[in-house]
Amino acid sequence: MQGLNHCPAFCRYYQSATMASQRLGLAEESGPNPGESELAVNPFDGLPFSSRYYELLEQRRALPIWASRFIFLEQLESSPGGVVLVSGEPGSGKSTQIPQWCAEFALARGFQEGRVTVTQPHPLAALSLAMRVADEMDLTLGHEVGYSIPQEDCTGPDTLLRFCWDGLLLQEVASTRGTGAWGVLVLDEAQERSVASDLLQGLLQNARLGNLPGDSRVVVVTDPALEPKLQAFWGNPPTVHVPRRPGTCPTPVYRDTVPTDRVEAACQAVIELCTKEAPGDVLVYLPSEEEILLCCESLSREVGPLALRGPPPRVLPLHPGCGPAVQAAYEDTDLGARKVVVTHWLADFSFSLPSIRHVIDSGLELRSVYNPQIRAESQVLRPISKCQAEARRLRAKGVPPGKSLCPTEIKHEKNPHTQTQETCSGLLSQVFLPSGSCLCLYPKSFLELEAPLLPTARICEVNLSPVVLLLKRRQIAEPGECHFLDQPAPEALMQALEDLDYLAALDDDGNLSDLGVILSEFPLPPELAKALLASCEFNCVDEMLTLAAMLTAAPGFTHPPLSAEEAALRRALEHTDGDHSSLIQVYEAFIQSGADKAWCQARGLNWAALCQAQKLRGDLLELMQQIELPLSQPAFGSEQNRTDLQKALLSGYFLKAGRVGPSILPE
Numbered sequence: 001m002q003g004l005n006h007c008p009a010f011c012r013y014y015q016s017a018t019m020a021s022q023r024l025g026l027a028e029e030s031g032p033n034p035g036e037s038e039l040a041v042n043p044f045d046g047l048p049f050s051s052r053y054y055e056l057l058e059q060r061r062a063l064p065i066w067a068s069r070f071i072f073l074e075q076l077e078s079s080p081g082g083v084v085l086v087s088g089e090p091g092s093g094k095s096t097q098i099p100q101w102c103a104e105f106a107l108a109r110g111f112q113e114g115r116v117t118v119t120q121p122h123p124l125a126a127l128s129l130a131m132r133v134a135d136e137m138d139l140t141l142g143h144e145v146g147y148s149i150p151q152e153d154c155t156g157p158d159t160l161l162r163f164c165w166d167g168l169l170l171q172e173v174a175s176t177r178g179t180g181a182w183g184v185l186v187l188d189e190a191q192e193r194s195v196a197s198d199l200l201q202g203l204l205q206n207a208r209l210g211n212l213p214g215d216s217r218v219v220v221v222t223d224p225a226l227e228p229k230l231q232a233f234w235g236n237p238p239t240v241h242v243p244r245r246p247g248t249c250p251t252p253v254y255r256d257t258v259p260t261d262r263v264e265a266a267c268q269a270v271i272e273l274c275t276k277e278a279p280g281d282v283l284v285y286l287p288s289e290e291e292i293l294l295c296c297e298s299l300s301r302e303v304g305p306l307a308l309r310g311p312p313p314r315v316l317p318l319h320p321g322c323g324p325a326v327q328a329a330y331e332d333t334d335l336g337a338r339k340v341v342v343t344h345w346l347a348d349f350s351f352s353l354p355s356i357r358h359v360i361d362s363g364l365e366l367r368s369v370y371n372p373q374i375r376a377e378s379q380v381l382r383p384i385s386k387c388q389a390e391a392r393r394l395r396a397k398g399v400p401p402g403k404s405l406c407p408t409e410i411k412h413e414k415n416p417h418t419q420t421q422e423t424c425s426g427l428l429s430q431v432f433l434p435s436g437s438c439l440c441l442y443p444k445s446f447l448e449l450e451a452p453l454l455p456t457a458r459i460c461e462v463n464l465s466p467v468v469l470l471l472k473r474r475q476i477a478e479p480g481e482c483h484f485l486d487q488p489a490p491e492a493l494m495q496a497l498e499d500l501d502y503l504a505a506l507d508d509d510g511n512l513s514d515l516g517v518i519l520s521e522f523p524l525p526p527e528l529a530k531a532l533l534a535s536c537e538f539n540c541v542d543e544m545l546t547l548a549a550m551l552t553a554a555p556g557f558t559h560p561p562l563s564a565e566e567a568a569l570r571r572a573l574e575h576t577d578g579d580h581s582s583l584i585q586v587y588e589a590f591i592q593s594g595a596d597k598a599w600c601q602a603r604g605l606n607w608a609a610l611c612q613a614q615k616l617r618g619d620l621l622e623l624m625q626q627i628e629l630p631l632s633q634p635a636f637g638s639e640q641n642r643t644d645l646q647k648a649l650l651s652g653y654f655l656k657a658g659r660v661g662p663s664i665l666p667e
């Protein structure tokens with residue numbers, strides 16, 4: 001910011017933007033047109049726009065949301081309660097354009113109320129969007145545009161627009177180490193009903209966030225399916241309706257029965273599309289990461305030998321473990337190979353891949369669901385909601401590579417109505433495209449009978465202890481008083497309070513104890529944080545740090561062993577004491593390999609997840625050093641260490657303990 005204030009281009013733009021916004025309310029057009037040399041300077045960094053900027057500007061102008069830009073900025077300026085709702089179907093341009101317009105709005109106000117923060121329910125979506133938006137704005141990632149996700153903060157002092165995993169923003173709001181206020185907060189993908197998004201909305205609605213400046217703005221972005229509920233929750237705020245995406249959406253084709261082997265059925269459907277040479281990329285939805293990987297492996301083996309006219313398809317997984325490699329799903333190769341992207345719920349709403357023409361949907365999702373009565377989480381395989389099924393079907397509306405539908409090209413069409421850019425949404429539907437397809441691997445009655453209308457609110461399905469600890473830490477609200485979009489069951493809240501009490505995190509008045517305050521400092525579930533603190537007492541900090549990091553990072557194993565050789569290499573990593581010791585052993589072997597990717601691949605280990613665990617372990621160690629907790633030397637493998645580790649774990653997880661051997665607890 002300081003740098004920007006001294007930049008003559010910024011000052012020039014800022015003055016003109018301020019004058020324009022005073023005159024018009026807001027500037028009518030974003031960014032210059034090619035050829036406007038005098039103003040062709042990026043107001044955010046003072047540098048001339050590159051040719052790439054203009055290339056992407058053409059693509060942005062073709063998005064359905066582009067027509068809503070002026071009305072959105074007007075509503076943002078004048079909304080009486082400072083809240084604006086944006087409702088539009090997937091792929092209409094909400095996630096990429098709204099943040100940029102908010103940055104322009106904040107710039108026109110001189111960033112006096114603060115900068116722009118955009119939340120995403122998935123860390124990978126925050127990363128991917130930051131990359132795309134930095135590109136579209138012609139700015140440098142990590143400088144003016146940045147992102148914050150677990151174990152990675154790619155922001156700097158000049159960051160004006162930050163994409164942030166919503167769980168992290170919630171932690172920041174609650175923690176003493178938070179980054180403070182924002183001028184505009186965009187809560188994207190509200191229909192996904194993540195815990196943090198629901199909670200942030202509850203807190204904002206109750207006006208309980210003390211660090212909000214007076215004139216800040218909140219923008220809630222959603223799929224149309226959740227719009228009525230959000231309207232009611234926010235008291236009918238101004239709402240921007242994004243026009244429907246042009247193009248015809250294929251009618252779904254249903255299977256008569258649910259296949260016993262989903263992966264096999266999906267692979268066969270992909271191969272059929274490839275052999276029929278139906279143009280366009282393919283998106284396959286399976287329930288779990290494990291099935292995604294199995295499907296990718298099977299497809300990679302089977303599509304190679306097919307006698308196809310073009311190059312063989314590129315098979316790409318898309319799940320939280322992919323990291324920055326996820327961008328490959330957006331890229332086209334020079335050879336124009338067809339992409340087959342295999343994914344799960346992650347791409348229901350985030351990740352709008354423009355070239356998808358064929359969707360193969362299993363109609364299922366695998367989710368962790370917590371049962372407070374038995375205090376246990378289980379993996380539940382269940383039908384997706386009707387709203388998700390519709391979002392998946394709409395993905396097949398894409399444009400095959402090489403068939404760009406940017407307005408300049410449309411103007412050349414022999415159509416008397418193709419005069420102005422404003423009418424482009426109407427025009428696009430008139431352009432002939434080979435039709436796409438949507439194959440549902442289930443009968444029509446399957447979702448009609450079994451699926452809910454909307455995705456289930458995650459706050460009603462998770463263990464609430466971390467949420468309650470967080471709220472108590474900042475005395476933001478009494479958990480029971482908080483006004484949620486969907487209220488969690490009272491017994492789930494009671495159980496969370498009870499568990500925190502058992503952990504000695506609460507005092508007699510129900511407020512956080514000193515121990516509770518320390519527990520809330522760790523980015524870990526309270527039970528695990530307690531076990532880590534206890535490891536100081538039982539002299540096994542080194543091992544417990546590793547275990548905490550491995551249990552928190554993404555799963556270390558990618559899939560069941562694929563060959564006898566891989567199975568043998570994996571067996572060598574297993575520890576006779578069970579999963580916890582195996583995880584420590586895997587981590588230590590990974591470090592000894594020099595964090596080698598090929599070493600991980602040979603054992604079916606998730607290299608990205610292990611790197612994440614390494615980073616998290618470092619962060620936890622730093623935190624312990626800051627709090628001046630006593631550390632201990634590594635002793636993994638000794639009998640004493642084994643017992644110490646068990647005692648530390650029991651200090652946190654005593655509610656889940658069952659004794660089979662002689663007691664190790666002190667008499």
Ligand SMILES: Nc1ncnc2c1ncn2[C@@H]1O[C@H](COP(=O)(O)OP(=O)(O)OP(=O)(O)O)[C@@H](O)[C@H]1O
Binds near residue numbers: 063095131348349354
């Ligand atoms: N990470 C990315 N890399 C490259 N292009 C992207 C990326 N994200 C989005 N796009 C482009 O921007 C277009 C609009 O996507 P955007 O995510 O803004 O839509 P959306 O309305 O928010 O959809 P959704 O609700 O599915 O996220 C896409 O069709 C694609 O062309």
